[in-house]
Amino acid sequence: MRKIVIAGNWKMFKTQAESQEFLQEFLPALEETPQEREVLLCSPFTDLGILSKSLHGSRVQLGAQNVHWAENGAYTGEISAPMLTEIGVRYVIVGHSERRQYFGETDETVNLRLKAAQTFGLTPILCVGETKQQRNAGETESLITNQLDKGLIDVDQTNLVIAYEPIWAIGTGDTCETTEANRVIGLIRSQLKNPNVPIQYGGSVKPNNIDEIMAEPEIDGVLVGGASLEAASFARIVNYK
Numbered sequence: 001m002r003k004i005v006i007a008g009n010w011k012m013f014k015t016q017a018e019s020q021e022f023l024q025e026f027l028p029a030l031e032e033t034p035q036e037r038e039v040l041l042c043s044p045f046t047d048l049g050i051l052s053k054s055l056h057g058s059r060v061q062l063g064a065q066n067v068h069w070a071e072n073g074a075y076t077g078e079i080s081a082p083m084l085t086e087i088g089v090r091y092v093i094v095g096h097s098e099r100r101q102y103f104g105e106t107d108e109t110v111n112l113r114l115k116a117a118q119t120f121g122l123t124p125i126l127c128v129g130e131t132k133q134q135r136n137a138g139e140t141e142s143l144i145t146n147q148l149d150k151g152l153i154d155v156d157q158t159n160l161v162i163a164y165e166p167i168w169a170i171g172t173g174d175t176c177e178t179t180e181a182n183r184v185i186g187l188i189r190s191q192l193k194n195p196n197v198p199i200q201y202g203g204s205v206k207p208n209n210i211d212e213i214m215a216e217p218e219i220d221g222v223l224v225g226g227a228s229l230e231a232a233s234f235a236r237i238v239n240y241k
């Protein structure tokens with residue numbers, strides 16, 4: 001059985017104080033859910049230390065939003081995998097479209113980051129997805145195939161999560177039709193060596209569409225941006241029926 005992974009991506013939101021306010025409301029709102037439903041918060045680097053302490057003993061895991069491929073070195077402004085694991089981080093988002101768009105992330109650097117994350121014991125969440133223009137041009141399948149082919153070279157598929165995030169659905173309220181998300185995720189799965197890799201959907205996931213999204217058979221969880229910033233809304237998503 002495939003694992004369900006429900007992840008919040010806080011992007012560049014929340015100071016340490018705000019992260020603690022969030023937890024005060026979020027943790028008590030979590031309901032008993034089946035064991036295989038993994039819950040994680042991917043926060044800015046500066047929140048990870050305090051979140052690690054506050055989440056200790058809870059069922060919520062901690063994730064980062066990026067990781068460098070070297071163990072250490074002269075890479076000003078970067079953070080390595082051992083720095084993350086030392087403070088209790090278990091997951092890391094790799095190749096988010098915002099990093100590809102604004103920070104020059106390529107399939108090649110994505111591949112390096114994935115391998116480094118795994119080498120040092122983190123589970124990477126590889127993000128793939130197309131722009132509106134690529135979708136309209138009928139390039140969704142070829143683009144995603146290319147992202148997977150290049151990104152997954154020599155990557156261990158037993159310690160991996162993939163997130164399908166159509167770029168046009170991120171932060172727009174324009175959710176991908178659930179049947180279409182299910183279709184693309186099925187296509188991603190058909191290209192993997194390990195069909196049990198959990199594959200999430202991301203892009204305008206909200207309390208009012210989570211039940212429908214999670215009812216799709218190929219979708220193994222969600223990667224949530226805006227709706228993970230508010231405790232009640234993210235708790236509702238985690239507690240989906």
Ligand SMILES: O=C(CO)COP(=O)(O)O
Pocket residue numbers: 009096165169170171172173202203204205223224225226227
């Ligand atoms: O980019 C996302 C998660 O990584 C999705 O963001 P939104 O949920 O705000 O659309």
